[in-house]
Amino acid sequence: METILSYLARLVGISKSFPNNKNAVFHEFNFQVEQAESVVIMGPSGSGKTTLLSILGLLDIPSSGQYFIEDKNVVHLSPKQKAHLRNALFGFVFQAHLLIPHYTCLENCALPLYYRGVSQEEAKTSAKKWLEMLGLGDLLFRYPHQISGGQQQRVALARAIVGKPKILLADEPTSALDKETKIEVLDLLFTLQHELKFSLVMVTHDDSIANRCARMIHLMETV
Numbered sequence: 001m002e003t004i005l006s007y008l009a010r011l012v013g014i015s016k017s018f019p020n021n022k023n024a025v026f027h028e029f030n031f032q033v034e035q036a037e038s039v040v041i042m043g044p045s046g047s048g049k050t051t052l053l054s055i056l057g058l059l060d061i062p063s064s065g066q067y068f069i070e071d072k073n074v075v076h077l078s079p080k081q082k083a084h085l086r087n088a089l090f091g092f093v094f095q096a097h098l099l100i101p102h103y104t105c106l107e108n109c110a111l112p113l114y115y116r117g118v119s120q121e122e123a124k125t126s127a128k129k130w131l132e133m134l135g136l137g138d139l140l141f142r143y144p145h146q147i148s149g150g151q152q153q154r155v156a157l158a159r160a161i162v163g164k165p166k167i168l169l170a171d172e173p174t175s176a177l178d179k180e181t182k183i184e185v186l187d188l189l190f191t192l193q194h195e196l197k198f199s200l201v202m203v204t205h206d207d208s209i210a211n212r213c214a215r216m217i218h219l220m221e222t223v
Contacts, residue, residue, distance in 0.1 A: 007068075008089075008166055008199055009033040009056055014065030016051060025051050028065070031217065033167060038193060038200040040210040043219030049203040050171055052219070056201060057090050057169045058082040087115050091160030091198070093189075095172035097152045099144040105131060105155045106140040112163045130158040134188065150181035154188065161192060168193070170202040174209070186212070 010032040016025045025048035033039065033056070041049050054060035055067065058074065067075050074085065091112075099108045106127050113123035131140060134154045144152055153173065160168055173189070174182040190212060193200045202213065210216055 007032040007034050008070060010068045011055070011062070012066040012068065014055065014062035014067065016048070016055065016060075016062050026062070033199050033201055036193075036197040036199055037215060038190070038202070038213040039215040039217060040213040041201065041203045041217045041219065042205065042210055047219035049219055053169050053171050053201065053203055056167070057092060058086045087112060087163070089166050091163065091165035091168040093153075093156050093160045093168065093170040093173045095175050097144070097156040099152055099155060099159075101144055104141050104143060105136060105147070108144070108155055109159045109162055111159060116163065127158070127162055130162050131155070134158050148181075150177055150185060153177060153181075153185050157185070157189060157192075161196065161198070164196065165198055167199045167201065170200065172203055172205070175205070 012030055013028045014031075015027050015029070018025070031052070041052060043049055051060060055062055061075065065075070066073050069085065069089065074082065077085065099105075100111070103111070106124055109127035109131055110120070110123040113126060114120070118126075128137075128140060131137060134157065136151060136154055136158065139147055139151060139155075144155070147155070153176075157173075170189070174185050177185060186209060189200070192198075200213070202209070204210055
């Protein structure tokens with residue numbers, strides 16, 4: 001009988017330390033991301049929230065332990081293999097939107113599809129669709145410095161979902177936004193998560209955001 005996995009990503013007994021820090025950020029830490037769930041990671045500065053998100057997104061590696069994506073241990077994959085898997089499975093939204101300044105909104109949104117080898121025409125068609133869905137259809141050919149902070153973050157969100165990720169990782173995605181824009185972007189994010197059924201893992205210090213997620217992980221600062 002075939003085993004049906006409930007999780008998409010699972011960290012097993014991971015530890016993480018840095019050469020200039022005698023204390024481990026994590027020590028034999030276990031964590032998993034279920035199919036289509038929303039989970040928030042909270043904790044004080046220095047507790048490892050962003051490090052955890054980076055490990056999940058294959059941007060960093062644990063010092064020890066195992067990391068399974070679906071049923072495959074990905075810890076020892078080559079950088080090229082990790083890059084391919086990262087582009088295929090993950091979307092990223094950061095506190096700083098990290099849009100490329102000399103690319104238009106359309107080109108920024110299409111970028112993950114370029115990395116997959118999708119043709120420019122097809123990538124831009126998909127990017128245009130998502131930007132229009134997010135209310136940015138009249139900004140396709142604007143550059144990041146020509147639009148507002150809330151619009152930039154919506155472009156970043158479109159870029160994160162254009163490839164239909166299974167897991168979206170968001171690191172303080174609204175902390176630089178005013179209250180009204182923050183609510184607007186969050187409503188959009190959770191609506192998309194519900195409709196597209198991707199798993200959402202978000203780092204935040206904001207209790208009002210955390211309360212909208214189904215599960216909370218609270219990390220403690222190492223001493």
